[in-house]
Amino acid sequence: MDAVEKANADRQRRWTKDRKVGEGTYAVVYQGREAATGRKVAIKKIKVGQFKDGLDMSAIREVKYLRELHHQNVIENLNLVLEFLDTDLEMIIKDRTLVFLPADIKAWIAMTFRGLEFCHRNFILHRDLKPNNLLIASDGQLKLADFGLARDMADPGYKMTCQVITRWYRPPELLFGARYYSTGVDIWSVGCIFAELMLRTPYLPGESDMDQLKTTFRALGTPTEEDWPGHTKLPDYVPVGQFPKTPLRELFTAASGDALNLLQRCLTYEPRKRISAREALTHPYFTALPYPSHLSKLPKTASQIAAATRVQEEVEGNVDQSAPGPAVRAAPPNRLKRKMSGDEIGRSVARKLDFSQPATQG
Amino acid sequence: MIMAVETLPSTPPQSDGQSSSKKPIYEGSTQFRNWRFSAAQLHATRTSLNAGAVAAIRHTFEANSPGSSSDIQFLTAEEEILLVKLYVTKITQLCGHFRFPEEVEATAVSYLKRFYLKNTVMDWHPKNVMLTALFLATKTTNHPISLEAYTSNIPRTAPSDVLDLEFLVAQSLAFEFAIWHVHRALWGLWLDLQDLPDPPSTEKLQQCYDTALQHVRTSRMTDADLIYTPSQIALACMSLADADLAARWARSKDAEAALDIIESIKDLIKGDGTVPSVEVVREIDRRLRLCKNPEKVVGSKAYLAKKEQDEKDAEMKRAKKADLTRKAMEESDPFGTELSTEAQNIAELDEDD
Numbered sequence: 001m002d003a004v005e006k007a008n009a010d011r012q013r014r015w016t017k018d019r020k021v022g023e024g025t026y027a028v029v030y031q032g033r034e035a036a037t038g039r040k041v042a043i044k045k046i047k048v049g050q051f052k053d054g055l056d057m058s059a060i061r062e063v064k065y066l067r068e069l070h071h072q073n074v075i076e077n078l079n080l081v082l083e084f085l086d087t088d089l090e091m092i093i094k095d096r097t098l099v100f101l102p103a104d105i106k107a108w109i110a111m112t113f114r115g116l117e118f119c120h121r122n123f124i125l126h127r128d129l130k131p132n133n134l135l136i137a138s139d140g141q142l143k144l145a146d147f148g149l150a151r152d153m154a155d156p157g158y159k160m161t162c163q164v165i166t167r168w169y170r171p172p173e174l175l176f177g178a179r180y181y182s183t184g185v186d187i188w189s190v191g192c193i194f195a196e197l198m199l200r201t202p203y204l205p206g207e208s209d210m211d212q213l214k215t216t217f218r219a220l221g222t223p224t225e226e227d228w229p230g231h232t233k234l235p236d237y238v239p240v241g242q243f244p245k246t247p248l249r250e251l252f253t254a255a256s257g258d259a260l261n262l263l264q265r266c267l268t269y270e271p272r273k274r275i276s277a278r279e280a281l282t283h284p285y286f287t288a289l290p291y292p293s294h295l296s297k298l299p300k301t302a303s304q305i306a307a308a309t310r311v312q313e314e315v316e317g318n319v320d321q322s323a324p325g326p327a328v329r330a331a332p333p334n335r336l337k338r339k340m341s342g343d344e345i346g347r348s349v350a351r352k353l354d355f356s357q358p359a360t361q362g
Numbered sequence: 363m364i365m366a367v368e369t370l371p372s373t374p375p376q377s378d379g380q381s382s383s384k385k386p387i388y389e390g391s392t393q394f395r396n397w398r399f400s401a402a403q404l405h406a407t408r409t410s411l412n413a414g415a416v417a418a419i420r421h422t423f424e425a426n427s428p429g430s431s432s433d434i435q436f437l438t439a440e441e442e443i444l445l446v447k448l449y450v451t452k453i454t455q456l457c458g459h460f461r462f463p464e465e466v467e468a469t470a471v472s473y474l475k476r477f478y479l480k481n482t483v484m485d486w487h488p489k490n491v492m493l494t495a496l497f498l499a500t501k502t503t504n505h506p507i508s509l510e511a512y513t514s515n516i517p518r519t520a521p522s523d524v525l526d527l528e529f530l531v532a533q534s535l536a537f538e539f540a541i542w543h544v545h546r547a548l549w550g551l552w553l554d555l556q557d558l559p560d561p562p563s564t565e566k567l568q569q570c571y572d573t574a575l576q577h578v579r580t581s582r583m584t585d586a587d588l589i590y591t592p593s594q595i596a597l598a599c600m601s602l603a604d605a606d607l608a609a610r611w612a613r614s615k616d617a618e619a620a621l622d623i624i625e626s627i628k629d630l631i632k633g634d635g636t637v638p639s640v641e642v643v644r645e646i647d648r649r650l651r652l653c654k655n656p657e658k659v660v661g662s663k664a665y666l667a668k669k670e671q672d673e674k675d676a677e678m679k680r681a682k683k684a685d686l687t688r689k690a691m692e693e694s695d696p697f698g699t700e701l702s703t704e705a706q707n708i709a710e711l712d713e714d715d
Contacts, residue, residue, distance in 0.1 A: 007480075008533060048528075048529050052508075052509060052510075052521075053501075053506070053508055053509045054497065054498075054501075054509060054524065054525050054528045055498070055501065055528055055529070055532060057501055057506060060498075060501050060502055060539065063537045063539065064502055064537075064539040064540050065540075067392050067536075067537060067538050067539070067540065068390065068391055068392060068540050069390075070390060121387060122387055122390075151504055152504070
C-alpha cells in the first residue's frame with residue numbers, strides 16, 4: 001500500500017457510517033460518527049467515475065472553499081466529512097408551531113451576516129444563499145452551507161456566469177444578465193431571507209426568470225435611471241412594466257425602523273450602493289433593542305428538540321443509534337426536504353407526541 | 363477592492379485551534395497550515411518517500427523472481443526532483459498551447475509539486491500526473507474545458523490517462539485546491555509601488571514588473587512556494603528586478619526585516635530555477651522504465667496480482683457486510699425498526715429526484 005492509500009485508510013477509520021440520509025448529483029450523504037468522540041457528522045461520499053469530465057465542478061468548488069473557511073458561522077468541513085446539523089432555516093420558517101420574536105430574527109440575520117462577512121473577507125462569493133442553505137446546529141448556531149456554486153471574486157474585467165443563486169433570492173442585475181458583479185449579489189439574497197423571516201413566506205416568489213423581475217419590481221417599484229444608473233444597458237435588459245414604489249412599511253407593518261432601513265439597504269437596486277456585509281454588522285439594527293436572542297433561546301423545530309434529547313440520552317449512556325434521524329439534509333437539489341418540511345405544515349406539534357405517525361404514511 | 367499584500371515577515375502560526383478573525387486571512391489558508399515546510403523537512407520527506415518506494419518495489423521484484431532487483435539502479439530523491447522539474451516546464455508549454463491564464467498554470471505547477479511530496483515518480487510517472495494536475499487546475503480555478511477538448515489537443519493522450527489519476531491526485535492534495543499565488547502578490551506589490559511618494563516613471567515600473575514576473579515564473583521551478591509565503595517570494599522577485607525599488611517598498615511598509623529573508627529566496631531562485639538538461643532527464647527516464655513499480659504498470663504480472671488481491675479484499679468486505687445485514691435482519695424485532703426503515707426509504711426515494 002503506498003503512502004496516500006495508507007493515509008486514506010487511516011482517515012477512513014476515524015469515521016463510522018451509520019446510515020444513508022440523502023443523495024445529490026455529485027455525492028451520497030451519510031450520517032455517521034467520529035469514532036473517537038461519537039460526534040455526529042455528515043459524510044459526503046463523492047461520486048467518481050460517472051461524469052465524463054471527471055470530478056464534478058460543484059464538488060470541487062464546495063470542497064475547495066470549505067477546506068479554507070473556518071468560522072463559527074460557516075459549516076465545518078473535516079475532509080469531506082461535514083458537521084451534522086439538525087435543521088435549516090427553511091424548516092424553521094415553515095414550522096407553523098414556532099413563533100418568531102423580532103430578537104430571534106435579529107440573531108439569525110446577525111449570524112448570516114457574520115458568516116457572509118467572513119466569506120467575503122476571504123474573497124469568496126457564496127452565490128446560493130437561501131433559507132435551506134442556512135443550517136442550524138443543535139445549539140442554535142446558524143451556519144452557511146452548500147458552497148457548490150461559490151467562487152473567488154473575479155478580477156475586474158473577468159466575466160462570471162449570471163446563472164447562479166436560486167431564483168427567488170436572485171438579484172435583478174443577474175436577472176438582467178450582468179456578467180460582472182460582486183458581493184452585492186449575496187447581500188440581495190440576505191435581504192430576501194430577512195424579509196422572509198419577517199413574513200414567514202418567500203418575499204419574491206417569481207415563477208420564471210421573467211416573472212422574477214416583475215415580482216421584484218412589483219414589490220420594490222421599477223428602478224429608474226437615477227436609482228440604478230446604467231441598468232438598461234445590461235445584456236439581457238428588458239422593460240417589464242412600470243410599478244410604483246410602495247414603502248416597505250406597508251408590507252412589513254411590525255418591523256422596526258432600523259430593521260426596515262437595513263432591509264432597504266440590502267434590497268437596493270444599484271449593486272454598488274447595497275450595504276456590505278461588514279457595514280451591515282455595525283448597522284444600528286443590531287445594537288438597538290431588543291438585542292439578538294441568545295442561541296439557547298432561539299425557536300427550535302421538533303427535530304432539533306428530538307436531536308437535543310438524544311444527545312442527552314447518549315450522555316446518560318442510553319444510546320439508541322437506530323432511532324429515526326433528524327430531518328435530512330442532502331445535497332441539492334433537495335426536493336426531499338421540501339417534501340418533508342411541507343408535510344410538517346399543519347401537522348403541528350402532534351408530530352412530536354404521536355410516535356406512531358410515521359408508520360401511517362406511504 | 364485591491365488585495366493587500368500580507369504584512370512581512372509572517373509570524374509563525376498560533377496553534378490555538380481557534381478560528382480567530384484577527385489573524386491575517388492567509389494564515390487561515392490550507393497553504394499556510396499544511397503546505398509550508400523548511401528546506402530540511404522537504405529533504406527528509408522526499409528521502410523517506412524515495413527509500414520507502416525503493417524498498418517496496420524491490421520487494422515486489424523479488425517476489426516475482428528472486429534476485430531480479432540486485433542490478434536495478436533505483437532513482438534517488440534528487441533524480442526524482444529533476445524529472446518533476448522537467449514536467450513543470452511541460453505545464454508551461456501546454457498552457458501556452460491552450461492559452462490558459464497564468465492562474466491555471468501556477469495552480470497546476472503547485473499541484474504537481476505537492477503531489478510528489480506524497481508520492482514518488484517510481485509509482486506514478488509525472489507525465490500523466492502532470493496532465494491530470496493541469497486538467498484539475500482548470501476546474502479548480504474556474505476555467506473548465508471538456509475532457510474531450512483537452513485530451514484531443516494533446517498528442518498520444520486518451521481521456522483515461524487523465525481520469526484514472528484524477529481522484530488520486532485530488533486525494534494526494536488532501537482536496538486542498540486553493541493556492542495562494544506569487545504572481546498575485548506581485549500584482550499587489552506593483553499596485554503599492556505606484557502609490558509610493560515620488561514613484562518611478564511608468565515605463566520603469568512596467569519594466570521592473572515585467573522582469574519581476576519572469577523571476578516569479580522561474581521561482582515556480584524551485585521549492586520557494588513550499589517554504590516561503592507568496593508575498594515574500596514576490597518581494598524577492600521584485601528585488602531581483604530592482605533591489606532599490608523593493609527596499610523602498612519595504613521601508614514604506616515598515617517591513618525592512620523582510621529584506622533579510624528575501625536574500626535566501628533570491629539565492630534559491632538563481633540557483634534552482636534552471637531547466638534540467640534534456641540529456642540528464644532522458645537518462646533518468648530511461649532508468650525509471652526499469653525501476654518503476656510493476657504493481658502500477660497496467661497489464662504486468664504484479665499489477666494483475668495486486669488487482670486480484672484488491673478484489674479479493676473487496677469481496678470479503680462485501681460478504682462481511684451482507685452477513686452483518688442478514689444477522690441484523692434475523693435478530694431484530696420486526697416491529698422495532700420501523701422508524702429507521704422508514705427514514706431509510708425516504709432517503710432512498712430522493713435518489714430519483
